Every structure is written in C-alpha cells, then in structure tokens.
C-alpha cells in the first residue's frame with residue numbers, strides 16, 4: 001500500500017499513540033519530530049541544546065532547525081519506504097518545505113489525517129500522561145494498566161512526566177497549535193489531501209477509523225471527509 005502520510009492534530013490528540021499502532025500494523029516508519037527533539041535533548045547534542053528552551057516552554061522550535069532535522073530523517077529512508085509523520089509539519093513554511101523535498105524525490109504526500117479531539121479532553125489526557133524515557137511510548141495514568149508500575153510495557157524503560165505536560169506549557173502548546181498549526185488544515189484541504197477523523201473513543205476505535213481512512217484513499221486522492 002501507499003503511504004506517505006501526515007498525522008495532524010493538537011497536543012494530546014493521540015498522534016503518538018496512533019502512529020505507533022499504524023507503524024506496527026501497516027509497516028510504516030514512524031517519524032515524530034517531538035521524539036527526535038527529546039532524544040537530542042536527552043543526549044545533549046547541539047540541536048538538543050538549541051531546542052530545549054522552546055520545547056520546555058511549549059513553543060515551536062524555529063523552522064530552519066526543525067525542517068533540517070526532519071528532512072534529514074526522511075532522506076535516510078529507502079526510496080520505497082512508507083512513512084508516517086507525527087508532529088511535522090506544524091507551520092505552513094514547514095509544509096511547503098516538505099512538499100518541495102518530497103516533490104524532488106517524486107514521492108508526494110498521499111494523505112493528511114487530522115485527529116480531532118475537544119480541548120477539555122486534550123487537557124485531561126495530557127495531565128495524566130506518562131512517557132517512556134527510552135522509546136517515548138505514551139501511557140495514560142487514568143486508563144493504561146501497566147505490567148510493572150513505572151515501567152514501559154514495550155521496552156521496560158522508565159516512565160516520566162514530560163516537562164511540557166505542566167498546565168502552563170499545555171495551555172501554551174494549545175494556543176500555539178491554534179495560531180500556527182491549525183492553518184495547515186486549510187493548506188491540505190486545498191490540496192484535496194485532508195481527512196478528518198474523530199479522535200474520541202478507545203484507542204482501538206480511533207485506530208479502526210484511521211485505518212479505514214487510509215484504506216479509503218489507496219489509489220485515489222482524499223477530499224475533506226469526516227469519519
């Protein structure tokens with residue numbers, strides 16, 4: 001099957017949760033800009049040191065740094081490899097840079113999936129999230145039963161609360177999403193590549209909707225449908 005896919009949605013919509021499932025079940029590479037920044041920050045690389053202050057405050061890392069990091073990750077993939085972008089692009093400048101780079105590879109984007117979740121639910125989810133230090137899998141203290149408390153079910157890594165999951169940073173991230181990232185909905189709608197998917201319900205229910213949306217566009221371009 002295709003796919004070069006963007007998973008778009010506000011903080012806490014479930015992008016990381018769903019991207020991990022789609023990657024595992026549909027043989028896609030999951031590229032998450034936030035995960036890349038956090039692993040650079042944990043390793044203390046020059047990029048990580050530059051990104052730190054933005055990430056901690058819930059602000060976007062400048063476009064030039066972000067675009068270079070993600071395009072390098074894409075260019076290291078095999079030509080025929082399907083991939084799913086989580087958290088990138090987040091500005092129109094990033095979306096244009098992505099289109100240009102994929103155009104040069106003659107592999108344009110197939111689809112953008114927009115995960116929609118109301119604000120109150122986003123705030124609740126982020127307030128109860130734990131993240132694996134090692135593989136960055138997200139968990140939910142309200143609903144994820146863990147095999148071993150405090151440890152990741154997938155890799156055994158330590159679970160922690162992200163620095164940007166404080167109430168102040170969450171509110172900043174939501175504001176930033178509405179001002180800087182939401183314009184991408186129009187951007188991809190105009191390209192006929194946007195499908196909006198309801199992000200409420202269980203993880204499996206949302207996964208089923210996303211899988212259906214992906215299958216529906218195999219071989220044809222998507223309009224703006226709501227599933």
Ligand code: AP5
Nearest residue numbers: 011012013014015016017033034055061087125129138139
């Ligand atoms: P990033 O890591 O991308 O954070 P984000 O967009 O704010 O999104 P989150 O990871 O918080 O949420 P998610 O949608 O992945 O939800 P999750 O699956 O974890 O970016 C962090 C920072 O990096 C940015 O603020 C910025 O500084 C920088 N950055 C990254 N990309 C950038 C870019 N392109 N340009 C510039 N700067 C950039 O789920 C959330 C919680 O809900 C979890 O607890 C999960 O278990 C739970 N959950 C998931 N699904 C459900 C469900 N169906 N029902 C109930 N709970 C659920």
Ligand code: MG
Nearest residue numbers: 015016017034
């Ligand atoms: Mg995430």
